Amino acid sequence: MNLIRAKSIEKGWDLKLGELARIWKGGCIIRAVFLDRIKKAYDRNPELSNLLVDPEFAKEIVDRQSAWRRVVCLAINSGISTPGMSASLAYFDTYRRGRLPANLVQAQRDYFGAHTYERTDIPGSFHTEWFKIAKQLKI
Structure with missing residues (x-):
């Protein structure tokens, strides 16, 4: 919808x-x-x-999310593909967050291709020498 x-x-x-x-x-x-x-x-x-912000739908989704998560986890742990349920749960989790984990994607892009990333605490674009840090930490 x-x-x-x-x-x-x-x-x-x-x-x-x-x-x-x-x-x-x-x-x-x-x-x-x-x-x-x-x-x-x-x-x-x-x-x-969005239907997720309708009071009746919101209440029902919130009330049932624990069971929804258990079913998706059980399916994953059993090797059963549930693309619709899994994607819907991911959509729900994304929709209800003020901040998303895009910083992880940015960090991965920076690690593999020096594409830089932004931070939430200070403005600007940053690049990290990930290999040097790993070598220093002996990872």
Whole structure:
């Protein structure tokens, strides 16, 4: 829904996401009660930026996240691929953070190609001689 919302804004389509949920329920195999809940969320707030910030959806996701994490961990530990559940959990974790771990990606890029990185405590671009530090620490 968030992707559809973003494209609707970009293209000026003015899509009504609650109405889309209603149409989908009546016209395809996705005749789930879940679509009714999506429609109600957009009826409550037509400008809803994401279902994760709807009070009812947010409460349910937060209440169930421990079980969700256990299922994903059990699947991973059992060698069972759960790309949808795993990616959704990663999306949830990313969406609820004020700061993301992009600094790790920056550090990796700097390590392998001297691409520099930014820090959160001081402005500017930095490069670290990672091999020299590792040699000094005898890693």
